Amino acid sequence: MVAQIIDGIKIAERIKTEVKDELLYIKNRFNLIPKVVSIIVGENPATEIYVNNQCKICNEIGINVEVVKINKNTTQQELENKIIQFNEDESINAIMLNLPLPPHLNQRKLQNMILPIKDIESVTAENLGKLFYAETPLVVAPCTALAVIECLKETKIELKGKHTVIVGHSEIVGKPILLMLLSSLLNSPTPTVCHIATKNLIEYTKLAEILIVAVGKPNLITEDMVKDNAVVIDVGINRIKLLDKNGREIIDEKTGKPKTKIVGDVDFENVSKKASYITPVPGGIGPITTCILAKNLLNLTKIQLNLPIEGYKIFS
Numbered sequence: 001m002v003a004q005i006i007d008g009i010k011i012a013e014r015i016k017t018e019v020k021d022e023l024l025y026i027k028n029r030f031n032l033i034p035k036v037v038s039i040i041v042g043e044n045p046a047t048e049i050y051v052n053n054q055c056k057i058c059n060e061i062g063i064n065v066e067v068v069k070i071n072k073n074t075t076q077q078e079l080e081n082k083i084i085q086f087n088e089d090e091s092i093n094a095i096m097l098n099l100p101l102p103p104h105l106n107q108r109k110l111q112n113m114i115l116p117i118k119d120i121e122s123v124t125a126e127n128l129g130k131l132f133y134a135e136t137p138l139v140v141a142p143c144t145a146l147a148v149i150e151c152l153k154e155t156k157i158e159l160k161g162k163h164t165v166i167v168g169h170s171e172i173v174g175k176p177i178l179l180m181l182l183s184s185l186l187n188s189p190t191p192t193v194c195h196i197a198t199k200n201l202i203e204y205t206k207l208a209e210i211l212i213v214a215v216g217k218p219n220l221i222t223e224d225m226v227k228d229n230a231v232v233i234d235v236g237i238n239r240i241k242l243l244d245k246n247g248r249e250i251i252d253e254k255t256g257k258p259k260t261k262i263v264g265d266v267d268f269e270n271v272s273k274k275a276s277y278i279t280p281v282p283g284g285i286g287p288i289t290t291c292i293l294a295k296n297l298l299n300l301t302k303i304q305l306n307l308p309i310e311g312y313k314i315f316s
């Protein structure tokens with residue numbers, strides 16, 4: 001069997017178009033272009049690349065992004081004051097606090113200072129609590145977890161009762177996916193969560209009809225670990241060095257640095273021969289995640305404007 005590729009770029013384009021149309025309506029009716037403040041504390045090249053990419057996509061969709069760079073030596077109090085200022089500023093519709101923060105700052109406290117109605121990444125206890133309670137309509141939720149749900153929907157497979165293994169239990173990916181999958185009383189799949197302390201990972205993954213992997217280790221999931229016809233969703237993003245046939249690094253003549261490429265956590269080439277559906281990396285979860293961020297902003301803006309909102313449906 002050769003797996004069907006779940007095309008993240010196509011799904012992302014669809015979400016982008018939906019969000020763009022609704023933002024255009026808001027612009028015409030309220031003369032408003034929603035604005036998100038993206039806070040970066042200290043210098044972190046990976047964060048800057050991530051934020052630049054977000055700015056590009058948000059601008060394309062019709063969202064203003066203001067990047068606020070704050071010195072790494074800022075105090076907890078100074079940063080709290082900034083968040084209070086952004087909460088009170090009516091021209092700001094959403095606030096994003098980019099991670100990681102310098103270790104002297106209390107991340108959890110700062111995240112929870114963001115007003116839930118401006119919490120674009122769904123990091124506050126209030127918004128995560130709504131996910132826990134499976135409250136509807138679900139206005140915002142963690143973007144990567146929702147991107148995984150979008151991919152599962154794309155396959156049109158029935159989730160009900162399916163043995164689903166999630167590898168990785170982080171707060172931004174594994175745990176919210178679990179809550180989303182359990183949000184139906186009658187139609188949920190049957191999830192198992194594996195993590196760093198799981199003994200003999202293969203025993204679990206081999207039984208998975210749906211396998212979701214969010215770890216950050218290239219080639220963690222090999223063909224022998226996957227059940228025939230499984231649906232495989234790869235959330236991992238890893239940059240690896242390209243090697244020649246003798247196992248030596250290939251050096252880029254222009255930069256003098258080793259050539260690299262992005263891969264997921266799954267051995268795509270071999271697993272795709274066994275799975276029924278699979279997400280590629282790049283081109284899978286990544287592009288969808290950014291568009292969901294824009295959709296979170298749209299939903300928050302609609303609530304702020306007292307417009308009706310449909311919210312996310314995990315089970316249609």
Ligand code: NAD
Pocket residue numbers: 144167168169170171172173174194195196197198201214215216217220235236237238285286289
């Ligand atoms: P994290 O480091 O917070 O969590 C990693 C998880 O993997 C933990 O639950 C840990 O217990 C588990 N783990 C580690 N080693 C393991 C092993 N050998 N076997 C089983 N479980 C193991 O990471 P994260 O923030 O959840 O991100 C995970 C991956 O997903 C990373 O590669 C990250 O870059 C990627 N990611 C992608 C997107 C996207 O939009 N595509 C968004 C967020 C994260």
